[in-house]
Amino acid sequence: MPELPEVETIKNELLPHVVWRTIKSVTLYWERMLRQPSPAEFYSGISERKITGLSRRGKYLVFKLDGGGCLIAHLKMSGSLLIGRDSPPEYTRAIIHLDDGSNIFFRDPRKFGNLQLVKDSVTVLCKLGIEPLSPDFTPEILYDSFNKRKAPVKAVLLDQSLIAGIGNMYADEALFTAGIHPSRPANNLSRTEVKRLHSALRDVLQKAIGNKGASVNTYFRPGGEQGTAHSHFRVAHRGGKPCPACGTPIQRIPIRHRGSYFCPKCQA
DNA sequence: CCCGGAACCTGAAGGC
DNA sequence: TGCCTTCAGGTTCCGG
Structure with a gap:
């Protein structure tokens, strides 16, 4: 996808x-x-x-x-x-x-x-929010976006009018990297956590571009080749498998009808 | 403004 | 083997 x-x-x-x-x-x-x-x-x-x-x-x-x-x-x-x-x-x-x-x-x-x-x-x-890889995307902007939102942080990350381009897989990966539970209310995150998430988002997206995207389902590149980013996923689409950091089985819960994968031990 | 749910689609996967 | 149900999810629209 x-x-x-x-x-x-x-x-x-x-x-x-x-x-x-x-x-x-x-x-x-x-x-x-x-x-x-x-x-x-x-x-x-x-x-x-x-x-x-x-x-x-x-x-x-x-x-x-x-x-x-x-x-x-x-x-x-x-x-x-x-x-x-x-x-x-x-x-x-x-x-x-x-x-x-x-x-x-x-x-x-x-x-x-x-x-x-x-x-x-x-x-x-015009309905789209900021590009997460642009220099204008700062931790402060992310913190302000979360400020009035009490919805789960995972759901807010998927709101294209705030940040444009984040989808289900990379939201899960970034939340894992930042050690944040996907159900946490967005406005409940500390400045430190938001800073970690900001950095994680950029890192996860940049590395996935380097791997030419993730071919989990029907994604193909224009020449018909697949990407390899999915082979580096640590939680996304890895329900039941061990967390790469602590070995705890990855959990899957629905958030806004979307499968959300996370480590119950590493993500508080 | 903010939030959550239904609708749009069809192939794949699981249940019996 | 085969039918049936459920699931997957980005975006838009709608109601509270």
Whole structure:
């Protein structure tokens, strides 16, 4: 499931294949994946547009197009963007046909992902909070974000309007690294704990990018390869297995309907 | 503003 | 073996 490190990897590896290419057309096999505009406006608006840039914001991918506007993709749970020249893989929901004969296959078994063509990306991205790897993301900012929130710290970390790009896996990993129980009310954390969490978040995300993301389920890089970040997970998706620090079995509890993995001894 | 729950989807996994 | 139920989770929307 693509979170910030996975989307960053996709952006990095897709970029050399698509920038300065022209989109000949787009095929939608599942029109409901298109959020805006209408299919007719989309088809006419996307054809013969040159891709002048590719960037990531939170978990969104933004294809900048010449003449203004951009194509924004969200992979949600199960989406991948695969570059290829052959027939589309199973579960392909859309194909972006490029002018050199290659294609971007939007593969998405669960049909949660979406595409949208907009004039100004701000209209979509304005709801997002700070980028956790930007220099502007400081322990003070994190502390202030937690200040009025009594919801479980795990739930607050997943709030994209505060911090953009953290998902279930990396929230669990960062909380373990910082030694903080996921159910703790966010506004109950001390300054020291918030500082530890801030540092843990950056560390966990940066290392996962170095490992090209985590292929726990259906995540593939644009060339079809998997990432290796999941093999370094210490608690995420490791229910029942021993904590790497103390050997206590990793527990799994639901927080806001999301499986949350943690060590009951190391995380107070 | 803050919080929690349902809805959107379908393949995989588990129960009987 | 096979049918049925449950689970997985990012985001949006809605009600309290």
